[in-house]
Amino acid sequence: MTKPDVKIKKLTLSYFRGAKGPIDLDLGPDCKSAAIFGHNGEGKSSFAQAVEWFLREKVDVLSGEGVDKKDVVNLGSKDTDETSVGVVFNNKNLNAVKAYNKATDKIKCNNSSSEFIEYIDSKACYDRIYLNHHSILWFLLQLKGQKRVEIAKIIGYEDIVAVRGTIASALRDLEKSSELSDMRLRISNNDGLMTREVYGEAVTDTPKLLEKSALFLKTLGLSDPLKTLEDLEKLITKAINYLPSEERAKKRLTLESIKTKVVNFKLVVDKIKPLKSWEEKYNALVVDKQTISKLTLSDFLKSAEKIVTDDKNLNSCPLCEQEIKDRDKFLKQIIDRYKKYVELRTQLSDLGTELVIIKEDIIKIEKEFSETITAYKENKIAYDEKLADDFINLLLSIRTHLSKQFDLREAIAVDNVKIEQSLVDIKKLFATTKVSIQSEIDRLAVTDDEKKKQEAFQKLIRGKDLVLANISYRKQVKTYEEQIAGMRIIDAQILALQNSSLKEVLNVLSADINKFFCFLNQKDKVKNVRLELKGEEGIEFNLDFYDYAASPPKKYLSESQQNSLGIALFLAAVKKFNKVNKFFILDDVLISFDRNYRMRLLELLETEFSDYQIILLTHEIYWYQIIRRKFPQWVLKEIYWSFDNGIQFKDEHPDWIENLGSKHKKGEKIGNELRIGMEGLLKELCINLEVRLPYRAGDENERRTIGELFPYLTYTLQSKKSPIKDDAHYKALEVSNFIVTCSSHDNPDLDSSADLGDTIEKLKKFRSLFLCSKMESVKKSLKIPGKDKISCKCGELAIDWKE
Amino acid sequence: MTDELKSGHEILDDYFKKLKTDPTVNESLRAMMFELWEQKKLSTKTSLSRALDELRKKK
Numbered sequence: 001m002t003k004p005d006v007k008i009k010k011l012t013l014s015y016f017r018g019a020k021g022p023i024d025l026d027l028g029p030d031c032k033s034a035a036i037f038g039h040n041g042e043g044k045s046s047f048a049q050a051v052e053w054f055l056r057e058k059v060d061v062l063s064g065e066g067v068d069k070k071d072v073v074n075l076g077s078k079d080t081d082e083t084s085v086g087v088v089f090n091n092k093n094l095n096a097v098k099a100y101n102k103a104t105d106k107i108k109c110n111n112s113s114s115e116f117i118e119y120i121d122s123k124a125c126y127d128r129i130y131l132n133h134h135s136i137l138w139f140l141l142q143l144k145g146q147k148r149v150e151i152a153k154i155i156g157y158e159d160i161v162a163v164r165g166t167i168a169s170a171l172r173d174l175e176k177s178s179e180l181s182d183m184r185l186r187i188s189n190n191d192g193l194m195t196r197e198v199y200g201e202a203v204t205d206t207p208k209l210l211e212k213s214a215l216f217l218k219t220l221g222l223s224d225p226l227k228t229l230e231d232l233e234k235l236i237t238k239a240i241n242y243l244p245s246e247e248r249a250k251k252r253l254t255l256e257s258i259k260t261k262v263v264n265f266k267l268v269v270d271k272i273k274p275l276k277s278w279e280e281k282y283n284a285l286v287v288d289k290q291t292i293s294k295l296t297l298s299d300f301l302k303s304a305e306k307i308v309t310d311d312k313n314l315n316s317c318p319l320c321e322q323e324i325k326d327r328d329k330f331l332k333q334i335i336d337r338y339k340k341y342v343e344l345r346t347q348l349s350d351l352g353t354e355l356v357i358i359k360e361d362i363i364k365i366e367k368e369f370s371e372t373i374t375a376y377k378e379n380k381i382a383y384d385e386k387l388a389d390d391f392i393n394l395l396l397s398i399r400t401h402l403s404k405q406f407d408l409r410e411a412i413a414v415d416n417v418k419i420e421q422s423l424v425d426i427k428k429l430f431a432t433t434k435v436s437i438q439s440e441i442d443r444l445a446v447t448d449d450e451k452k453k454q455e456a457f458q459k460l461i462r463g464k465d466l467v468l469a470n471i472s473y474r475k476q477v478k479t480y481e482e483q484i485a486g487m488r489i490i491d492a493q494i495l496a497l498q499n500s501s502l503k504e505v506l507n508v509l510s511a512d513i514n515k516f517f518c519f520l521n522q523k524d525k526v527k528n529v530r531l532e533l534k535g536e537e538g539i540e541f542n543l544d545f546y547d548y549a550a551s552p553p554k555k556y557l558s559e560s561q562q563n564s565l566g567i568a569l570f571l572a573a574v575k576k577f578n579k580v581n582k583f584f585i586l587d588d589v590l591i592s593f594d595r596n597y598r599m600r601l602l603e604l605l606e607t608e609f610s611d612y613q614i615i616l617l618t619h620e621i622y623w624y625q626i627i628r629r630k631f632p633q634w635v636l637k638e639i640y641w642s643f644d645n646g647i648q649f650k651d652e653h654p655d656w657i658e659n660l661g662s663k664h665k666k667g668e669k670i671g672n673e674l675r676i677g678m679e680g681l682l683k684e685l686c687i688n689l690e691v692r693l694p695y696r697a698g699d700e701n702e703r704r705t706i707g708e709l710f711p712y713l714t715y716t717l718q719s720k721k722s723p724i725k726d727d728a729h730y731k732a733l734e735v736s737n738f739i740v741t742c743s744s745h746d747n748p749d750l751d752s753s754a755d756l757g758d759t760i761e762k763l764k765k766f767r768s769l770f771l772c773s774k775m776e777s778v779k780k781s782l783k784i785p786g787k788d789k790i791s792c793k794c795g796e797l798a799i800d801w802k803e
Numbered sequence: 804m805t806d807e808l809k810s811g812h813e814i815l816d817d818y819f820k821k822l823k824t825d826p827t828v829n830e831s832l833r834a835m836m837f838e839l840w841e842q843k844k845l846s847t848k849t850s851l852s853r854a855l856d857e858l859r860k861k862k
Contacts (some may be wrong), residue, residue: 157811162846170851479862483855486832489825494818501814 004127004582006094006119007031007613012086013050013647015077018043020646027635031090031583033614034635037624042639043647044617048130048587050085054098055124057107061134072100076643094119123580126156128573132587136566140553144538148502151531151539154573155505157498164494171487180480183473190466190473198463204474209467216463219456229468236460243457244450251379252444258375259437261368262430268368269423271361275398276416278358282351283411285344292409295345301338308334348409355406359399366395369426376433381440383433391426394419499533506531506539512572513565516608520564520600526557529565541565560597563589567601575608583613590620598623599687602630621673625680628656629775655775657767661760670756674738675706678763682709685770688779689790691716710734721788721802729765736762772797815840831858 010026013019025047027034038044049059053072062071073083084099096111109116139150152161174180191202199212206229214226217235220242224235286292307318308331315324324330373388375381398414405412446454510530517529529543532551542549545556553565567589574584590598598620605614618624628636638650656677660670683704686693691712693704714734717725724730738759771777776792778799783790791798809817819840822833835854836845844850 152811155811157814159811159815159846161811163815163840166845166848166851169848170855173848173852174855475862476859479859482829483832483859486829487855489828490822490832490836493822494815497814497818501809501811 004578004580005090006124006581007090007583008051008087009090010086010088011047011050012084012088012097013046014085015074015081015083015646016050016053016072016085017046017074018641018647019046019050020074020076020644023647023649025635025637027613031613032633032635033612033616033631034637035616035618035624035627035631036637036639037618037621038639038641040619041641042619043641044619044639045132045587046647047615048132048585048617051087051585052130054085054087054096055120055129057098069100069105070102073102074646076646119580126153127578127581128154128570129578129581129583130585130587131567131570131589133589136563136570136589138566139569140541140562140566144534144540147531148533148537148539151502151506151509155502155509155577156579157502157505160494160498160501164491164498167487167491167494171484171491174480174484174487177480180477183477183480187470187473187477190470194463194466198459198466203463203467204470206467206471209464212463213460216456216460220453220460232464236464239457239460243453244446248444249446252441254375254379255437255441255444258372258379258381259434259441261372261375262434262437265368265372265430266427268365269426272365272419272423274354275358275414275419278351278354279412279414279416282355282406285347285351286409286411291340291344295341295348297337297341301334301341305331305334305338352406355402359402362395362399366392369395381433381437384429387425387429391422394422495536499536502539503533506533509569509572509576512575513568516568516571516604517565519604519607520568520597521561522600523596526561529568564597564601571604571609574612582611583615585615585617587617588619590618590623596687598626599684602626606630621676622680622683625656625677626684629681629684629771629777632775657760657764661757664757664760674756674759674763678706678738679704679709681763681767682706682713684777686713688770688777688781689713689716690780720800722800724769724799727769729762729769733759733762733766770797770799831861 008027009029009031010024012022012024014022025034025036036044036047049061049072053059058069059072062069074081077083079102082099083102084097086095086097088095093113093115094111096109096116098107098109100107139147142150149161152158191204194202203209203212210226210228210232213232213235217223217226217239220239222235222239222242224231224238226232226235304318308314308327314327316322317324317330369388369391373383376383398419401414402412507530510532513531514527514529518527525544525546527544529541531539532542534540540551541553542551543553543557544550548556550556553562557565567586570584578584590601605612616627618627624636624638627634632655639647640650641647660674660677663670663673685691686709691709693708693712696704714725736759738756772792772794773796774792774794776794776796778790778792778797780790780801782793783801784798788800788802789798790801819837822828823837825833835858839845839850839854842850844854
């Protein structure tokens with residue numbers, strides 16, 4: 001496997017995030033590391049996001065609600081401006097420019113070589129290249145299951161996690177299959193049916209089915225050999241001929257039906273009874289023919305009543321024009337006549353309604369009778385045909401007579417005696433035929449022997465269907481169960497494989513995490529940091545905190561310790577698992593880190609990652625100054641941003657003091673920067689010479705002023721009998737107006753204090769007392785053996801130092 | 804990835820090669836799983852579930 005070796009020579013951003021016109025971060029042909037300083041909001045992260053977008057075509061922080069792909073475009077760009085990121089690598093085959101097309105929402109790339117595609121799709125995507133202050137703690141705060149997923153991603157084990165997930169999920173589906181449960185239920189139901197209704201027990205195989213079927217066939221009178229299911233099918237076909245005739249059964253059912261009709265006919269005939277009373281009522285009403293004939297006068301009388309009522313002066317009848325002598329009497333006569341006719345019409349109307357029902361009942365009797373007689377004929381049942389015809393004709397003639405007489409309002413003369421006689425005759429006819437029908441039904445009835453055969457045949461068929469269905473279901477269930485058993489083995493094997501592989505990797509990774517964490521936390525009694533498997537599916541950090549086992553780390557570790565753990569994990573992953581890239585980016589990772597941590601982080605990078613290309617982005621001016629001094633060979637940039645011009649680099653000299661001198665000559669205000677630089681230099685010297693200072697907690701320790709640091713440095717030099725404190729350059733700075741003026745952090749008048757140009761010169765000379773030409777500081781820890789001297793790392797500079 | 808550790812893909816590749824001859828697992832299931840792995844169809848459930856269905860139907 002090849003070792004990672006890809007580094008960046010140049011990164012170019014055009015209209016990407018904070019960058020407006022093209023801006024190059026030129027890291028030189030030897031792919032230098034870089035430190036970029038910029039205050040918050042000046043666009044530092046645009047460089048990190050540009051690399052992320054170039055490699056993955058997305059930016060993690062640009063996801064979620066209200067954010068989309070288009071947000072990589074610089075807000076101040078025009079529609080015609082192309083948003084792009086270009087990278088020149090140390091391998092020219094990987095050089096490419098990726099551009100975002102706003103109109104199509106697509107990303108195009110000018111390098112389509114297979115080497116580039118493989119680099120992007122199969123290698124770079126797995127590398128850890130970017131850590132920012134958001135993501136440092138993110139991993140630590142995840143649940144153990146999610147930590148496992150994330151660690152799998154870091155170490156390139158997503159395949160194992162994905163495959164195991166697929167297998168586990170498919171296995172769950174198999175185990176919970178509704179088809180499987182349904183088949184198991186059917187088997188159970190069928191076994192129950194076999195026991196209760198067919199065999200008295202559950203039959204589960206073909207030999208037993210044949211054995212049981214042979215017994216049923218014997219009942220049917222068949223003793224042919226039965227060795228296979230084909231034999232059984234043939235014998236079932238044959239057995240049908242041994243059953244009672246189907247035709248006989250059908251005929252018996254028909255006769256039963258006719259018998260029911262005959263029995264029910266009496267109920268139907270009863271419907272004719274109301275005819276007689278209706279006839280009497282009707283005839284009583286129409287007997288007064290004169291009144292009936294004047295029924296039409298009712299409307300006429302109603303009109304006359306209205307005329308007489310309305311016209312008070314009327315003196316002759318509106319109908320006959322005779323003189324009206326007594327108006328009230330006349331009106332009463334009209335109303336009485338009118339009421340009589342209306343009442344008569346109502347009675348006739350009611351009788352008409354009743355007649356409709358009576359006629360419908362007669363039609364029903366005709367229909368029922370005709371159907372019964374037709375069934376008699378079809379089934380060759382003997383009956384008195386004349387009697388039947390007379391009855392039908394009688395019913396028809398009654399219906400016709402009723403309709404005709406009612407329409408004419410003439411009296412009805414139904415021969416009720418004849419009707420009664422006819423009904424008696426019909427009842428007799430049915431009684432006679434009912435006996436012969438019953439006799440035929442009895443003749444057609446199934447014998448006990450036939451019943452046994454029928455039952456045996458039914459059980460033969462039912463049993464065969466149930467047993468064969470269960471054999472089929474059992475086979476399918478067995479297939480399911482075999483698959484489940486096999487998948488369980490595979491699932492368990494892959495889980496074991498996943499955990500054993502992970503354990504091996506975690507041990508390797510943990511060794512570096514522990515090493516880096518302990519390097520960053522030298523004075524803390526936190527040790528033995530390692531990632532361990534938790535249960536079957538989880539991973540968690542474990543560590544010894546003052547000899548107490550601590551897991552998860554957030555239980556005991558401070559925020560800065562957790563941060564350093566996050567950085568240690570990232571760096572260990574970079575070192576162990578990056579496939580191709582020999583560079584990484586740390587974007588403002590110093591949240592809550594004090595000065596000691598910051599120095600140690602730089603030392604860690606120097607010690608363990610000297611062959612890596614590192615891009616540090618920071619808004620911490622102190623740290624940036626330290627980086628400048630520690631890594632003068634790096635590309636060091638300060639940036640600023642404006643909406644109109646986007647991100648821009650400041651021109652600067654690699655040496656911060658020289659840089660301030662240039663700024664001062666240009667007339668820029670440098671008072672505050674000079675104070676910060678001076679403080680940084682003094683703090684670095686205090687650390688390296690182990691100057692003892694009064695204890696201060698937390699951030700207060702960081703807030704020591706030049707006025708505090710200088711006396712303690714002087715005291716230490718004095719106690720170590722170092723003559724430097726008496727050096728003219730040392731004294732010149734110690735008593736300068738600038739030092740006196742900036743003894744407080746909150747001093748707005750630094751730029752007006754004394755001559756800053758003179759102070760810069762004094763500062764350079766002061767620095768040269770402690771730092772060699774390679775900007776390495778003398779250190780108390782670098783004691784020259786046998787001499788009362790300490791030196792810088794390279795040995796170029798030494799100072800007197802007597803313990 | 805460093806030299807001393809195998810990648811996830813390599814680990815799985817070794818596993819599925821061994822599975823092909825694992826007598827504790829049904830032969831047709833072993834063959835099916837190996838084929839799916841070779842065809843890179845084990846990263847989602849769809850293909851596996853379908854293949855299991857077909858295998859049951861064949862029986």
